[in-house]
Amino acid sequence: MGVSIDLSGKRALVTGGNRGIGRTIAERLAEAGADVAVFARSEESVAEAARALSERGVRGLALTGDVGSDADVERAWDTLMEEFGQLDILVNNAGITRDGLLLRMKPEDWHAVLDVNLTGAFRWSRLAARQMLRQKSGTIINISSIVGVIGNPGQTNYAASKAGLIGFSKSLAVEVAARGITVNVIAPGFIETEMTHALGEGAQAEFLSRIPLGKLGTTGDVADLAVFLASPMSDYITGQVICVDGGLTR
Numbered sequence: 568m569g570v571s572i573d574l575s576g577k578r579a580l581v582t583g584g585n586r587g588i589g590r591t592i593a594e595r596l597a598e599a600g601a602d603v604a605v606f607a608r609s610e611e612s613v614a615e616a617a618r619a620l621s622e623r624g625v626r627g628l629a630l631t632g633d634v635g636s637d638a639d640v641e642r643a644w645d646t647l648m649e650e651f652g653q654l655d656i657l658v659n660n661a662g663i664t665r666d667g668l669l670l671r672m673k674p675e676d677w678h679a680v681l682d683v684n685l686t687g688a689f690r691w692s693r694l695a696a697r698q699m700l701r702q703k704s705g706t707i708i709n710i711s712s713i714v715g716v717i718g719n720p721g722q723t724n725y726a727a728s729k730a731g732l733i734g735f736s737k738s739l740a741v742e743v744a745a746r747g748i749t750v751n752v753i754a755p756g757f758i759e760t761e762m763t764h765a766l767g768e769g770a771q772a773e774f775l776s777r778i779p780l781g782k783l784g785t786t787g788d789v790a791d792l793a794v795f796l797a798s799p800m801s802d803y804i805t806g807q808v809i810c811v812d813g814g815l816t817r
């Protein structure tokens with residue numbers, strides 16, 4: 568008999584829950600019984616994702632906006648509170664890359680990546696933490712990357728944003744711990760999504776040769792950990808960075 572995780576009655580929000588890793592996290596949280604809101608820029612795509620969640624017998628809520636905009640996040644937060652009235656699980660997953668060697672990196676590419684990947688998580692976490700402190704419960708899961716742990720040439724902006732997310736999470740974990748709220752980081756390695764397809768075959772083969780388990784990860788590998796971290800089974804785990812990378816970092 569398997570261990571089953573029951574998240575019924577829980578309300579979750581996944582940024583970038585319309586595709587890739589975020590989409591699978593949203594789906595697995597819904598399969599465990601949670602109501603799930605997805606937040607991303609494309610109205611059509613969040614509506615489709617929310618519909619697919621509702622088909623799993625829970626409430627799917629579509630929220631349109633840019634994590635890079637204070638106004639969008641605040642507006643979405645108000646709708647979330649009107650519709651759900653509480654938030655138990657926040658997954659800061661939205662992320663972008665604008666790769667390039669430092670000497671050629673345009674300031675706008677630096678700022679865009681930091682603003683979406685790091686400040687986006689700040690925007691959502693600040694609102695969520697206030698509500699969770701009131702509820703005296705909740706969990707925040709931030710999707711970083713092993714690049715934030717070990718670095719990667721051509722990704723100084725992305726690595727800085729993802730390492731920043733780790734420091735942010737460890738600090739916030741201590742700030743909210745007294746109320747039973749947990750904050751953890753998932754650092755995926757090389758996961759098959761649109762983001763990694765964009766890397767090209769040469770870079771993909773190079774990464775693969777360094778992975779001890781000898782294969783790329785799936786979005787499900789990351790989502791299963793997110794569901795565990797969202798569940799009471801991980802109540803005593805906070806401030807941690809867990810790599811889902813086939814053994815690449817160790």
Ligand code: NAD
Nearest residue numbers: 583586587588607633634660661662712755757758760762
């Ligand atoms: P993806 O490009 O398929 O998905 C990114 C998601 O972020 C999309 O849903 C998109 O709508 C959303 N998003 C991007 N900019 C946004 C903005 N300004 N406002 C709102 N939403 C926005 O990529 P993915 O591979 O699924 O990546 C998901 C997360 O996992 C990212 O944070 C990424 O850095 C991280 N990650 C991915 C890998 C990998 O191998 N794919 C590895 C490590 C970390």
